[in-house]
Amino acid sequence: MVAIHSVSFNYFDSNSYRNSTGIMAQKLKLPANADAMADAVSRVANMVRKLISEELSSKLITIKFDGASRHNRKILGINSQHLHKGKQVIRTLSMEEMTDRHTAVNLKDRIMHVLETYGLGIRHLYAAVTDQARNGIKCTELMRAEQDKVMAPTEHDTTADEVDGVYGDHITQEDHEDVAMDETVEGIISMVDDILQHGTAGCIEVIKCGAHSLNLVFKDALKGSPNSWLGTLRKEHVLKVAKMLDMLKEPVNPETEHSAPRVIDDFAAMLEEECGLPATEREEDVDLKLALINMANATTRLHHDTDIIKHWESKASDNKQLYELACVVLGAPISQVSVERCFSYIKLLLENHRLRMSNERLNDLMIIRCNRDLLPAAILKMQL
Incomplete structure (x- = not known):
């Protein structure tokens, strides 16, 4: 009554209340005065x-x-x-x-x-x-x-970057010798690898209220056009959000608020260099990377009447990480x-x-x- 219907607390000390509903409260031995209601x-x-x-x-x-x-x-x-x-x-x-x-x-x-x-x-x-x-x-x-600052690279992340540099040079040399990969896809893969493995920059963005600027509403709506998947994939912001979602599930060091670092030793570095297995890249990261690339290259254009939220709900079981990422983006108000x-x-x-x-x-x-x-x-x- 107080919170929803804006009834004053003093009403519960009034004679009108005591002589009506208050009688029932007394029979049930329930405290029904202003102080009790406030508590x-x-x-x-x-x-x-x-x-x-x-x-x-x-x-x-x-x-x-x-x-x-x-x-x-x-x-x-x-x-x-x-x-x-x-x-x-x-x-x-x-x-x-x-x-x-x-x-x-x-x-x-x-x-x-x-x-x-x-x-x-x-x-x-x-x-x-x-x-x-x-x-x-x-x-x-x-x-x-x-x-x-909170998501700043740690000492272990720096080590991973150095190791990945060796691994990247090794792969690039093999690519030149064996097969010429498409430069556009190569650039996307490189960016995805960098952000999913080492991307620690923040992702907070300013959204100016659409009610205050109608032009921004149209601009934000057009940005979500389904024919711009590749352009969206190129934006680091989407990938940083994916990385942030991943880090929320990791144990946090209460002293520094950093996620627990992944330990990279000499043996892991050797495996990465010799076998092409990134020490910091987990199976979930690989799946998300492949899903993003596949979405950019193989997703057909959605009909303009498609309910985008229902579309992603139907794909919730296909790729949980991609679904969670879509929920974050679609949940942002204008x-x-x-x-x-x-x-x-x-x-x-x-x-x-x-x-x-x-x-x-x-x-x-x-x-x-x-x-x-x-x-x-x-x-x-x-x-x-």
Whole structure:
């Protein structure tokens, strides 16, 4: 009632409640006053946060953030979006008052703090949707720079690069002697190898809100044209996303936040040089590389009426890695309208008689209201 229908907490201390529904609560010996309801809201909100954390723990997500003023309170809204079982899933992560100036640095620090409360980090970000404001764009650039640092090559990665250089020269010499391979395909294979084996640069991209710029909507839509598979494959960004997805499944060193390095010894280097077996290339990487190349060369053009999400859902069992990559890309939104919708809900909660509501209480109510589809699961889990 409080979160969904904007009923005041004071209502549960009123005579009208006590003489109606409150009678049933007394018979059942349930606490049904304002303080008890406030405590219940806090516990339910925390359980919803826990469910969201479990849902997003192994995913690359796109975040959407924006700011608005309601009754002289500056609210920063943060949503996430991803694709799950063919449906777009939007989660409200935070709707908190921000008393600091909305500079790029402050925005980035607040966003990272919110992500940490859900057990997420910079490694989980695929893109960020913001409006045309310079501070929002700069904030995303700062997050990209931090992701670059977190995913920076380790000492073992450098060793792998040196070994691959020897292996690459060996193969190139044999190619000249035995068979002339197509230069375009060779270039693609080289790029895929480099990124899947050693690519550690961040992948966060800025998506400017389509609702603020219609031209960008058309531009983003045209970029997804099915006749541009080869052009898409050439873009390092798609391959970096695949690498990020792979690294999320690896154990993380809590001290450095780096994925556990793959040990490369002299024997492995010798095998790589003599047998052509890259020490750092796993079977999953080989499968993904072949799938990307095959998609570029053999995929037929889809009909313009094809539902692209259903198309990839039908291929989920063919190649799990490629399917997960497609879900990340297709799950990215083109606008931040969902954040604007949350701001409308805040207007209903912050009525004239509730302007002194605490920041924590407001955030709890918004978490419940904007993620109401998780309420049944949250309540059930609390009862277990």
